[in-house]
Structures are given as C-alpha cells and as structure tokens.
Amino acid sequence: MTIRLYDTATREVRDFVPLQEGKAGLYVCGLTVQSEPHVGHVRSAVNFDVLQRWLRFRGYEVTFIRNVTDIDDKILLKAAEQGRPWYNLAYAMRIELDRAYAALNVAPPTYEPAATGHIPEMIVLIEELIARGHAYAAADASGDVYFDVRSWPQYGELTHQGIDDMEPAADADPRGKRDPRDFALWKGWKQESEPETAAWPSPWGPGRPGWHIECSAMAGKYLGPAFDIHGGGVDLRFPHHENEQAQSRAAGRPFASYWMHNAWITTAGEKMSKSLGNTLSIPAVLQRYRGAELRFYMVAAHYRSHVEFSFEALDEAAAGYKRIETFLGRVGPMAGATWDLPDAFAAEMDDDLGTPAAVAVLYDTVREGNRRLAAGEDAFEQAAHVHGMLEVLGLHPADRAWAAGAGANDAEERLRAAVDALVAGLLEERAEARAAKDWSRADTIRDRIKAAGIEVTDTPDGPAWTVS
RNA sequence: GGUGGGUUGGCCGAGAGGCGAGGCAACGGACUGCAAAUCCGUGUACACGGGUUCAAAUCCCGUACCCACCUCCA
Incomplete structure (x- = not known):
C-alpha cells in the first residue's frame, strides 16, 4: 500500500513517490528561538514526527532536517529589551525548545542546522541568483540584496496567487526595492541600531541573512537541489515557503516535490501567536x-x-x-x-x-x-x-x-518505594478485615489512605494504589 | 481586493453520495461487599434556503456567520 499525502501545491491527496526509491528526504521549518515554546509550536513538531515515524515504519530511509532560526529581527529586539546578547537569548530558548520536544517524545531529526552556521552557503546561493538575473543589490548604500519578483514569472505558483493581486505590504519599507513585493535575501548591517555581533561579512558588506534564504540554503546542503517533502505551519505558505521555492527554483534547484502544512491550535478562537501574547507554554501545561x-x-x-x-x-x-x-x-x-x-x-x-x-x-x-x-x-x-x-x-x-520528560529521579524512586511499603502494611490490614467481611473497618482503612492522597482500587490481582 | 479553510449530537472529533467512525460525559443493565476498572445497551447530529438524485452531512446554486494567509508567526 502506498502512502498518500495532501500536497498544498496541487491541493490534492497524491501518492507519495520518492525521488529515490526507498528513501525520503524531509525538510521542516522549525522555530525562531525567541521565546518559550507553546502548544501550538509543538503541534507542528508532533505532526511531522508522526510523519517521520510512519515513513520509517513503511520502510523508507528518512533524512529529516528541521532547522532552527537563531537570528532575526525579533530575536535582536527581544534581546535588546532584556539587556542580553542576542545569541544568549537564542541559545537559551533553543534549550527550552529541546526540552519541550523531549517531553513530547518528538524524535530528534537527522540534523538540526542553525541559520547562523550556514551564512557561506546562503551567500553562494545569493550570488547564483544575482548571476542569473533574479536578484540585485540595492542601489542605495543600505547593503541590502533583494530577490527580483518580476524576474520570476512563476512567482506565486505555490499559493496560487498572481503578483498583481497581492496586497503590497503596507508597512514594508520600500527602501531600494524595484517592486514592493521584492523580498530581502541579505540585510545590510544597521550600524546605529544593531550589534556588531549580528553582522557577517559578505560581498555586499557586513549584514545578516533575510528570513527565507536560510531554508533554501540548508535544504540544498543537506537534502540536495531536489528533495521529497517540505513541511511547516499553514502561515508559512506565504510568504516564507513561496519565497523559498522561488529563490531555489530561480537558482536552478527543483526543490520540494510535496508541500505539507499543519493547521493551528487556537485559544479563544485566536491563533496562538507570540505577537498576540496569549501563549500557553509547554512547561505550564506539563505542570x-x-x-x-x-x-x-x-x-x-x-x-x-x-x-x-x-x-x-x-x-x-x-x-x-x-x-x-x-x-x-x-x-x-x-x-x-x-x-x-x-x-x-x-x-x-x-x-x-x-x-x-x-x-x-x-x-x-x-x-x-x-x-x-x-x-x-x-x-x-x-x-x-x-x-x-x-x-x-x-x-x-x-x-x-x-x-x-517527567524528571523522574532516584529520590522519587526511593520515595515511591517507601510509600509502597507503608501502604502495603495498611492494605494487609484491610485484606484481613475484608476476609472477615468487616466492611466498615475495610472502608475506614481505605478512606485513611485516601485522605493521604492515595487511591486504592481492587483488581483481580489484588489491591493496587495510585497517587490521586 | 486576492488566495485558502471552516460551521457535525451535551462536549471533543472523523467521514465526503447509500448500512449511525471513535472518544468523553449522561442514563439503564451486568460484574463487584461497596467503590474503581471493564463489558452490554440507550442518541434518528451534520449552519440556513433552494436544487440534482431512487438515495445528500457528503454534489450544485445561493445566503449567513467564523477563521487563516497576503506583514513577524508552527
């Protein structure tokens, strides 16, 4: 039996046919590590973990890449607010995220590349795009490099939109863009407002990568120019995934064969988003x-x-x-x-x-x-x-x-053994009472144990207790 | 304006032309000293209005309401 998957690009459930028989290459957009993970973030991880496990069960040799975005506007902003280095915030949140994944039994991917570790690969890709006439360095002195949306007629193919039907981003700074929908591949260092540690050398001067370029570069590095499945949350379809696909294909890389998107978990009808502040963090739920x-x-x-x-x-x-x-x-x-x-x-x-x-x-x-x-x-x-x-x-x-994930340790084990010994004594008394059909005494003992917070149930194999 | 998704019984949540997914809760019964657990039984649900069909929750047309994306977002 073949696996069938819903492909966002074609809007239909299609038979999964891998590029290489018996193998499956999977890339999933992970998180921007800027705050504690909440249940919504983790849903994506759980969904794709199930996919990975199922592909493996069906005999595929799976290469699963899930990235970590560890540099972006929000990280810089929050770190500045908190008065600490951006890399310290990103790293701390990454550790929190790993804990959440572990607590939900989300298996680690084959590799989990971070954006900041792949700047050279991104620069190579940007140079390819410039050479092919699909990207340009801004004419102003900003040091920005943009993808030229008009140079790529298929732009919008993933989300089935025409460029001219899109609302031009109202609040986007047009800066040196030729078209308002052009998006940044490289962002020049803003010396007056951004730390020097957040700038990397490049042919266009110091700066940092745009948001979308990292996924194209890293997917290419670890999965090759063409791979099987790309996943992420629905909100990523546009602009993130659309842009990833455009810049990859414009550089001559076929990119993903299937696109999968998971839906949201909302609270009070609203999406659980960092910017709305209605988060439900994993540590809180696990309490x-x-x-x-x-x-x-x-x-x-x-x-x-x-x-x-x-x-x-x-x-x-x-x-x-x-x-x-x-x-x-x-x-x-x-x-x-x-x-x-x-x-x-x-x-x-x-x-x-x-x-x-x-x-x-x-x-x-x-x-x-x-x-x-x-x-x-x-x-x-x-x-x-x-x-x-x-x-x-x-x-x-x-x-x-x-x-x-539950943090079980030796101390808890010893405590459990101690309670078991104490409860066992009481249960023995109760067993004697029951044997003598002295129900009131038996129930009194059970109630005493219950008052201590322990539930006793009779099973065919004898009484058992659990912490209630 | 463009693109997509949704509205199912008290609740959660599947399905996508024809025999009531499943769970939780509730009620009745069995079992049990009593509980617990477990099993059996009990529900004529598909936003609204038309239409197609022998047959519609499922297809078509229209209406209402909700949500997402087009800007950082899983």
Missing part, C-alpha cells in the same frame, strides 16, 4: 498533564484540522489515554511478543496520516481486548496490536522519553 497525554491530544486530531485548545478536551484525551494504559496493564508484560499493526490502522495512516481514524481503530482494539478479558479469554493479539500502534504514534507508555 498539569503528562507529555504523553498532551501528545495523544494532538495525535487524535488530524494534522490539517484546526484545533481549538481547551483543557476540557485535553482532559478527555488524558482519560482516553489512561483507558488504553489500563488495558495494557490488565494484559501485563508480553516478553518476546511481536508487535504488529492491524491492517485497518495502517490503511488509515497511509491515507494522509489519518490519525483520528487510526486512533478509533486503537480504541476498537482496546474494547475488543477488554471484552475478551471479561469473557475469560486471552487478549494477547489485541495487546500486541495496541503496543504496535502506540509505538508507531510515539505514544508508548513504556517509552523512556516520558520518564525523562
């Missing part, structure tokens, strides 16, 4: 929910569907995830068992990563497994399927990533 629960919430919605974030919906997802965990717990360890996937699940995943329907298969399997257990039959086949499905979605409860 209340486990990383696996948050990831499950995201995976249960389709990547192209807009999601209105709510804690109620997240609660539901968490309840559902616990139900799956409970089933696995009932079946118990399955040493040596082979995990595999139900065909229906694989078919849904092949169809443009149909995770909602795939999750429905997961629930169906859990219900069938529970039904068999209730009937006194074994549920090993169902459990093997559930293990397999969770694994490929990056949601396996036993994944070590969760423990790392």
Whole structure:
C-alpha cells in the first residue's frame, strides 16, 4: 500500500513517490528561538514526527532536517529589551525548545542546522541568483540584496496567487526595492541600531541573512537541489515557503516535490501567536498533564484540522489515554511478543496520516481486548496490536522519553518505594478485615489512605494504589 | 481586493453520495461487599434556503456567520 499525502501545491491527496526509491528526504521549518515554546509550536513538531515515524515504519530511509532560526529581527529586539546578547537569548530558548520536544517524545531529526552556521552557503546561493538575473543589490548604500519578483514569472505558483493581486505590504519599507513585493535575501548591517555581533561579512558588506534564504540554503546542503517533502505551519505558505521555492527554483534547484502544512491550535478562537501574547507554554501545561497525554491530544486530531485548545478536551484525551494504559496493564508484560499493526490502522495512516481514524481503530482494539478479558479469554493479539500502534504514534507508555520528560529521579524512586511499603502494611490490614467481611473497618482503612492522597482500587490481582 | 479553510449530537472529533467512525460525559443493565476498572445497551447530529438524485452531512446554486494567509508567526 502506498502512502498518500495532501500536497498544498496541487491541493490534492497524491501518492507519495520518492525521488529515490526507498528513501525520503524531509525538510521542516522549525522555530525562531525567541521565546518559550507553546502548544501550538509543538503541534507542528508532533505532526511531522508522526510523519517521520510512519515513513520509517513503511520502510523508507528518512533524512529529516528541521532547522532552527537563531537570528532575526525579533530575536535582536527581544534581546535588546532584556539587556542580553542576542545569541544568549537564542541559545537559551533553543534549550527550552529541546526540552519541550523531549517531553513530547518528538524524535530528534537527522540534523538540526542553525541559520547562523550556514551564512557561506546562503551567500553562494545569493550570488547564483544575482548571476542569473533574479536578484540585485540595492542601489542605495543600505547593503541590502533583494530577490527580483518580476524576474520570476512563476512567482506565486505555490499559493496560487498572481503578483498583481497581492496586497503590497503596507508597512514594508520600500527602501531600494524595484517592486514592493521584492523580498530581502541579505540585510545590510544597521550600524546605529544593531550589534556588531549580528553582522557577517559578505560581498555586499557586513549584514545578516533575510528570513527565507536560510531554508533554501540548508535544504540544498543537506537534502540536495531536489528533495521529497517540505513541511511547516499553514502561515508559512506565504510568504516564507513561496519565497523559498522561488529563490531555489530561480537558482536552478527543483526543490520540494510535496508541500505539507499543519493547521493551528487556537485559544479563544485566536491563533496562538507570540505577537498576540496569549501563549500557553509547554512547561505550564506539563505542570498539569503528562507529555504523553498532551501528545495523544494532538495525535487524535488530524494534522490539517484546526484545533481549538481547551483543557476540557485535553482532559478527555488524558482519560482516553489512561483507558488504553489500563488495558495494557490488565494484559501485563508480553516478553518476546511481536508487535504488529492491524491492517485497518495502517490503511488509515497511509491515507494522509489519518490519525483520528487510526486512533478509533486503537480504541476498537482496546474494547475488543477488554471484552475478551471479561469473557475469560486471552487478549494477547489485541495487546500486541495496541503496543504496535502506540509505538508507531510515539505514544508508548513504556517509552523512556516520558520518564525523562517527567524528571523522574532516584529520590522519587526511593520515595515511591517507601510509600509502597507503608501502604502495603495498611492494605494487609484491610485484606484481613475484608476476609472477615468487616466492611466498615475495610472502608475506614481505605478512606485513611485516601485522605493521604492515595487511591486504592481492587483488581483481580489484588489491591493496587495510585497517587490521586 | 486576492488566495485558502471552516460551521457535525451535551462536549471533543472523523467521514465526503447509500448500512449511525471513535472518544468523553449522561442514563439503564451486568460484574463487584461497596467503590474503581471493564463489558452490554440507550442518541434518528451534520449552519440556513433552494436544487440534482431512487438515495445528500457528503454534489450544485445561493445566503449567513467564523477563521487563516497576503506583514513577524508552527
């Protein structure tokens, strides 16, 4: 069965045909590291992590590049406000971002290049564009270099827009532009307002790269002039992706075969954007929910569907995830068992990563497994399927990533062992009371344990406790 | 002005011409000393108005409302 993916450029679901058989080259726009990551940012990472995992499961050798934009206007501005070097802010936020990825079990990409590490590659690309007549150095003394939109007739092909239909950017400084839609490939150093550390030498004088050029340069370096899939959030379609494609193709590089865009998570109907300030940071959410629960919430919605974030919906997802965990717990360890996937699940995943329907298969399997257990039959086949499905979605409860994200450590382990020993003593007393059918005494003991914040439940294998 | 997306039962969230995805909640039942967990059952939902069709949530026309992008944004 072939994988089918929705391609923004053609606006249809197409069979995925890689450039090289058995291999998949994937480039995803990562973040500008300028503030704490919020749930919206992480959705993109989770969505493309699922894509990566699915491609691998289907046997592709995946090269996955996700960049980090570590120099731009916002970083310079915020760092100046905070009175610290821009590179210090960018680096600190990058560490935060890595933590968020780890907490959500987002697998590291093959490589994660940073813009500031690829200035020479960008300069080469800009020189190529100038040589081909698609870019020009501004006539003024700014040191800026612009892409010449009018020189590239296909401009607008990705987002199906005509140049003349576009609203000219009202607030953009026309400076030395020939056309208001021309965009900066290189920004000359503004000596009076920008730190010298944010300027790199170039044939056009000191300066820094424009926003779009980094992705073209880095995708070219690590994936080659033509590669399979380019991804990012919907807002990036224009201008970012349109410009990336224009400058790459104008330089003679075919660029991406497929374009994939994930939809937003919004709060109160508004997009969760740094500039709106209504962020919901990952560390804050992880105070209340486990990383696996948050990831499950995201995976249960389709990547192209807009999601209105709510804690109620997240609660539901968490309840559902616990139900799956409970089933696995009932079946118990399955040493040596082979995990595999139900065909229906694989078919849904092949169809443009149909995770909602795939999750429905997961629930169906859990219900069938529970039904068999209730009937006194074994549920090993169902459990093997559930293990397999969770694994490929990056949601396996036993994944070590969760423990790392939750910050479990030796002290917690020892505490848990101590509590277990104390509770075990009380549970023994309760067992005696129950054996004597002294229900009031048994319930009194249970209530005392509950008052300490620990929930006791009776299972076929005896009583179990969890922190409530 | 241009380009795209959306409106589904109490809630979340799929589907894209014909048998009620799935989950959460609720109610009834089974099991359990009681709980919990689990299972079984219970819902005639698709913004509105027309149309096409034997058959429309799904296709067509129109209307309303919402959102995104065209400016930094996952």
